[in-house]
Amino acid sequence: MVFQSSLLTVLEPSPLMKGMAVLSMSVQHFLGGLITTLTFTTMMHCTQRAEESIQATHYSFLATLEVLGKLMFSALAGGVVDCFGFQVAFLFFLTLSAGTALHVWTATFAGALRENQLKEQPK
Secondary structure (H helix, E strand, C coil): CHHHHHHHCCCCCCHHHHHHHHHHHHHHHHHHHHHHHHHHHHHHHHHHCCCHHHHHHHHHHHHHHHHHHHHHHHHHHHHHHHHHCHHHHHHHHHHHHHHHHHHHHHHHHHCHHHHHHHHHCCC
16 A cells, blocks of 8 residues: 555656556455455344344454454565565455455355345245
């Protein structure tokens, strides 16, 4: 993100580089927002399937695990960038983000949501 912002403000790159920086930041923000929304929606769906007396605790526990996962991943991301370089790491993380969104998208058609749709259809 710092690299992309420096392309737009500090350095004097070509208009193509400025466009690529804006495009990559837009894709990054879109996928980040998409993954967050999908994650919390999936967590709420899982929580609704839990026993009613523990639903609030269940959701809070899942939210805590989500935050801990982000913290652990961000701590490891620096090592990946140091080991493989910024460009490779950026493409790797972008692929992981897109893969996660794709996985959740396909899981909704094959998983519990699909089962609910089949149950609700009249026979």
